[in-house]
Amino acid sequence: MSVTLPAGFAAAGVTAGLKKSGGLDLALVQNLGPLQNAATVFTSNRCQANPVIWSTQVMSDGRVSAIVLNSGxxxxxxxxxxxxTTHATAxxxxxxLDISSGDVLVCSTGLIGEQLNLDLVTAGVLDATTAIKTxxxxxxxxxxxxxxxxMTTDTRPKQAAHESAAGWSIGAMAKGAGMLAPGLATMLVVITTDAVLESAELDTALHAATRVTFDRLDSDGCMSTNDTVSLLCSGASGVTADLTEFTAALIDICRDLTLQLQGDAEGAAHDVAITVTNAVSDDEAVAVARAVSRSNLFKSAIFGNDPNWGRVLAAAGTVPVKDAAFxxxxxxxAINGVQVCTAGEPDQPRDLVDLTGRGVTVLIDLHAGSETATLWTNDLTHDYVEENSAYSS
Amino acid sequence: MSVTLPAGFAAAGVTAGLKKSGGLDLALVQNLGPLQNAATVFTSNRCQANPVIWSTQVMSDGRVSAIVLNSGxxxxxxxxxxxxTTHATAxxxxxxLDISSGDVLVCSTGLIGEQLNLDLVTAGVLDATTAIKTxxxxxxxxxxxxxxxxMTTDTRPKQAAHESAAGWSIGAMAKGAGMLAPGLATMLVVITTDAVLESAELDTALHAATRVTFDRLDSDGCMSTNDTVSLLCSGASGVTADLTEFTAALIDICRDLTLQLQGDAEGAAHDVAITVTNAVSDDEAVAVARAVSRSNLFKSAIFGNDPNWGRVLAAAGTVPVKDAAFxxxxxxxAINGVQVCTAGEPDQPRDLVDLTGRGVTVLIDLHAGSETATLWTNDLTHDYVEENSAYSS
Incomplete structure (x- = not known):
């Protein structure tokens, strides 16, 4: 149930002193081989953090021996x-570990615009590398x-795992509070596998998985400068995985982690799944769902247990025709199964909708095609504002 | 200082009973001529309210004799x-008033998805038309x-006026709480003038004005289904206005109203002016400013008096290269005049920034061109969430 489940991986978590809380703040995952294949997906934000710039260079040959991650x-x-600092960390x-620094991914998460203390990081790396050799x-x-x-403001660690009957396995860990943390929280994900797969195959599988999972978590519409999802492959099982089966398992793992991130989103009182159905394409369904997920009026209404479907339609109406035909x-x-609007007119009374539970489903039928997609978001709450308005340093 | 300042206009405001509060809720403005020229700008939301659909038809000949507006x-x-209901109101x-219904604009504001009580509207129209004949x-x-x-959740009425030395004048009224009201607040604006201008000239001037004023107020990123800005021209001054002078005055009026709307945005504790300078084009400057204005993390930080410039850059970084080169x-x-970031690195200490006042300026220098634009927004506050999460009916 962790990144060490697949054969060929070792991990460590230590306290380097970067977090004011004094908690664990430096993690290391080493790929012991025999393969050192890897794939990554980075934030699409043009403002990329130094570790993202570094790690992009590392990925040029698709080979990764270790990944070091710090919070704080x-x-x-x-x-x-x-x-x-990033370079020195690698x-x-x-x-x-007697490996090449060009094979070391680096990830960081915390406040933007402040220098990391390299002495603390270096001491943490010493501790972590000592631990990882045991x-x-x-x-x-x-x-x-x-x-x-x-973890930063996460209230619990997030892990997932899968064991294939064919003899290979996947392990994973994630952090991120739905982009909701003070200082701009970051989604970091490390996935390990002992299946035998080429880096190009890992890349195909990882992009297929993130497209329908992490890319569809839009808790508060903000995009981090540091997001990194990495998939490391040791091949230690000796079993060549069927790529279709592996991709399906990877999607399950990523969806599991996505829902864990949503469920731990800072300040959130509701987990909202917005499903758009009968769209012309998958992308068009996502475009409509994303517009709704980014409406502060809709999100505030959900916090207030108000099935305000007018705000759903008003948000959908902001999507340009070129992005979604309807x-x-x-x-x-329909909200939580109650059809509140049919063909643009009121249907069932909104009072029938019960929004007191944490889980909320919004189903939007465009009647324009045959494709369906789900996007996950959270409500907009007092706690969200509170946690993100506290002075960051 | 109102829509009745220009010659040739009469107005009324009555209580029709549409608002639960029992306050004034139906307004009427009549153009007594001799000209009945007009121009309008409607919401670009694809989900348009019935009065917008109606009024778009009315504008097909550019002739408007009266505008009736209801809240509630x-x-x-x-x-x-x-x-x-809209048709019957017109x-x-x-x-x-012994005019053509095809020359009557209709505007409505309030909760989406509920029928207006036509009997109440009709009785209100009777009262308003009686009053307007006095x-x-x-x-x-x-x-x-x-x-x-x-007014809906506006705390104060919003008016503006301008008197030209040439002998013509402009009057205006507006409502809207920055798109922040329960049930999706709407921006409604009525501008009157007694200058002599053709409808096509009014249209040119109005679009030029809204482009740099109302279109650059983005309090909470939400777009109404009902927004309507109308400009009615009686020509009663008998003075043909210079279009350049008229447009400049109209821009001043619209900017004045825009800042009044910003200053009365529901729940807001700060009025934020985001200026992007040295952009390749005006549009590119606006694209960057809009991305920042829609970052809930940035807006929460401002509420917390936190000059978190990392969130400014992270938001800017989400703008696609095709939309803004930098x-x-x-x-x-710079935030409130303190240069907190230079060339992507920390500059002055953030502690030097004083955010305790209501007004906040954010200056973003892209160093990419020579164009500048300002966009106005508000912070994200507890009161915003509270006012928009209360049950809407």
Missing amino acids: GANCYTGSIGFQ EAVAAR DAATTPEAGLLAAQAI DPYGIDV | GANCYTGSIGFQ EAVAAR DAATTPEAGLLAAQAI DPYGIDV
Whole structure:
């Protein structure tokens, strides 16, 4: 149930002193081989943090031996000094593990615009590399420590795993509070597998999985500068995985983590699944769902247990025709199973909708095609505002 | 200082009983001529309310004799019954004023998805048309009643006026709480002038004005189904206006109203002016400013008096390259005059920024061109969430 489940992986989580809380804040995952294949998906934000810039270079040959992650600082907009910190972190890991620094991914999460303390990071790397060389580093406990060390405002560690009957397995950990943390929370995900797969295959599978999972979590419409999803492959099972089966398992893992992220989104009182059906295409369904997920009026209404379907339609109406074809007066809306709007007119009384539970489903039928997609979001709450308005330093 | 300032206009504001509060809720403005020229700008939302659909038809000949506006219900997503209500409202006004219903604009604001009570509207029209035939209907007091009757959650009426040395004048009233009201608030604006201008000239001037004023107020990123800005021209001054001078005055009026709307945005604790400078084009400057204005993380930080410039850059970074050219590591950011970021690196300490006042300026220098644009927004507050999460009916 952790990144150490697949054979060929060791993990560590230590306290480097970067977090003011004094908690675990530096994680390390090492791929012991025999393969060192990998794939990654980075944030599409043009403002990329130094570790993202570094890790993009690392990925040029699709080979990764280790990944080091810190909480307590994003190392973004910290200029050349910040980049040197990232580089030095990779070098420190490489020197201790006798690998190339060009095969070390680096991830950071925390406040933007402040330098990381390199002395603390270096000391943390020493501790983590010491820990990762012990037998304990391949246990579930070690994986859990790593998952805890990447938490920021997460209230619980997030892990997932899958064991294939064919003999290979996948393990994963994630952090992120729906982009809701002070200082711009970041989604970081590390997925490990002992299946035998080429880097190009990993890349295909990972993009297929993130497209329908992490890419469809839009808790508060904000996009981090540091988001990184990585998939490391040791091949230690010796079993070549069927790519279709592997991709399906990877999607399950990523959806599981996505829902864990949604469920732990800071300040959220409701987990909302917006499903758009009978769209012309998958992308058009997502475009409509995303517009609704980003309506602060809709999100505030859900917090207030108000099935305000007018706000759903008003948000849908902001999607340009080129992005989604539909007749704005032909839409049906159901909230938690109650059909409140049919063909653009009121249907069942809104009072019938019970929004007191945490889970909310919004079903939008465009009557324009045959494709369906679901996007996950949260409500807009007092706690969201509170947690994001507290002074960040 | 009201829509009755220009010669040739009468106004009324009455209580029709549509608002639960029992306040004024139906306004009427009549153009007594001799010209009945007009221009309008409607919401670009694809989901348009019945009065917008009706009024778009009215504008096909650019001729408007009267505009009737109600608060207490948006008449949107109310189907054919709702459209008949709008039509009947225009007919009632036309019959009483002996004009064509095809020359009567209708505007509504309030909750979406509920029928307006036509009996109440009709009775209100009777009262308003009686009032508008009296001598008092051309006084500032009558204009103020009309401005009060279109308020929803606005805390104060919003009016503006301009008198040209050339002998013509402009009067205006507006309502709207920054799209922040329960049930989806709507921006409604009525502008009157006694200058002599053709409808096509009015249209040119109005679009030029709204483009740099109302279109750049983005309080909470939500777009109404009912927004209507109308410009009515009586020509009663007998003075043909210079179009350049008229447009400049109109821009001033619209900017004045825009800032009044911003200053009364529901729940807001800060009025934020985001200026993007040295952009390749005006549109590119607006694209960057709009992305920042829609970042809930940035808006929450401002509420918390936190000059979190990392959130400014992270939001700017979400703008696609095709929409705005800039080097994400070459941006400067100043908040309330303190240069907190230069060329993508920390500059002055953020502690120097004082955000305790209501007014906030954010200056983003893209170093990419020579164009500048300002967009106005508000912070994201507890009161915003509270006012928009209360049950809407």
